[in-house]
Amino acid sequence: MISATANTIFQRAIDDYHIHDSIDAPMENPYDSATLEHLLYLKCWIDTAQWHMEDVVRNPDIDSKEGLYWKRRIDKQNQVRTDTVEYIDSYYLQKFANVTPLTDARINSESPAWAIDRLSILALKVYHMQQETIRQDVSAEHIQACQTKLDILLEQRQDLSQSIDELLSDIATGRKYMKVYKQMKMYNDPNLNPVLYGAQK
Structure with missing residues (x-):
């Protein structure tokens, strides 16, 4: 079941990131670059770094220039995230290429x-909500509220994991088929964003 593999790899990536807990810490992907596992680890590392970027930019006291810096980093990170998702889909398109x-x-x-x-x-929501349940500087009510949310997230992960496994099984047996549309993001493209191509005139 791919979901079990993915969940294990995601947890490893999150744990590895939090060894240094630094957005700019170098990633050391433990999986061979030609494998799906490599892409899954990379995907979750990208998400984890972006999660923490989103935390930083929401600081109400952040300087406007620093806020813009982080906004642009988040935009770049989101593009890398999208590219990595498309690499994973390319893996599956190739895997199921001969399925009729x-x-x-x-x-x-x-x-x-x-x-x-x-x-x-x-996986990130589960990790960070679980962290909230073990804080020592909050009320019992906070702990209980976060535990309730964590239980829901765990159930949601179980349901989504099952859905992913069923989807891949359906594709493998021909009951469903893949059709992938590349993300046609316009705001990063100097030829498609009117603010960017207007500035070139």
């Missing part, structure tokens, strides 16, 4: 990689 869909095969509302993307984000 059944005559009544259906398309899914999202590709396997974008579902895996949500699983990676859930």
